[in-house]
Amino acid sequence: MSNFNSVLKAEIARVARKEIKNAIDPVRKANANHRREIAELKRQVLTLQKEIRSLGKASRVTTPVAADSGTTTRFGAKGLKSLRARLGLSAADFGRLVGASAQSIYNWEAGKAVPRASQQAALASVRGLGKREAAKRLDALA
Template identity: 40%
Template structure:
C-alpha cells in the first residue's frame, strides 16, 4: 500500500510540475526582457549621476558673477521744467548737462523750452534718469571723468 501512495504522490507532483511549467514558460521571455531593461536603466541612471557630479564640480569651480548694479529706472516723468530744475540743481550749464546725458546742447535747450512731458529715446531717458540720482558733486566728478577719458561728444559737422 505504501508503494501505491508514493506512486500517487509522484504522479501528482509530476502533473503539478507540468501545469506550473505551462503557466511559467510563456512568462519567461518577458521577465528576462524586463530584467535587461531594468539593468540598462540602472546603468543609465548611474551614468547620469556621474555626469551630474562632474558638472556640479565644474560649476563649483566657476566663480559666481558679481551682482549687477541695480539698473536705473527708465520709467518716470520727464518734463522741460524738470530738466531745467535738474540742471540748475546740479549747477551745470546746458553744454555740461548735454555732455553728461550724451546729447547735443541744442537738445537740452529744446527740452527746457518745451511744455509738458518730453518723449525721449530709451537711451536718453535712461541717462536722464541716472543723472536725476546724482548730486552736484557726483555730476561734476562724472563730467571731469568723461572729459579725462575723452568721452566728450565730437563737435557737430558743419558745411563749409
C-alpha cells in the first residue's frame, strides 16, 4: 500500500508541475520581452541625454550675433564673468553699465540665459574699457 501511495503522490506532483509550467511560461516570456524593451529604452534615454548635454555645451560656448555695424560679436559666459572681475564691478553696477539687471548678469554668467543682440552690442562696447573709464561711465549714469 505504501508503494501505491508514493506512486500516486509522485504522479500528482508531476501533473501539478506540468500545469504550473504551462501557466507560468507565457508570463515568463512576457517578462523577458518587457526586460528587453526596458533595456532598449534605457539605452535610448542615455543617448538622448548625451546628445542634450553636448548640444547644451555647444550652445553655451559661443553664440555669434550680428551687431548693428554688420560685424559679429561672440558671447561667452566665462568671458563675461572675467570681464566683470577685471573691471572690479558688482553685478548690479555692471548691469547698470550695460543696461541690464543684476539678475540678468548672474544668469548670463551662469550660462542659463543669453543676452539679446542689443544687449550684446552694449557688452561689446564695454569690453575695451578699463577700471577708471568704467567708473566714470557709472558716475555719469548715476
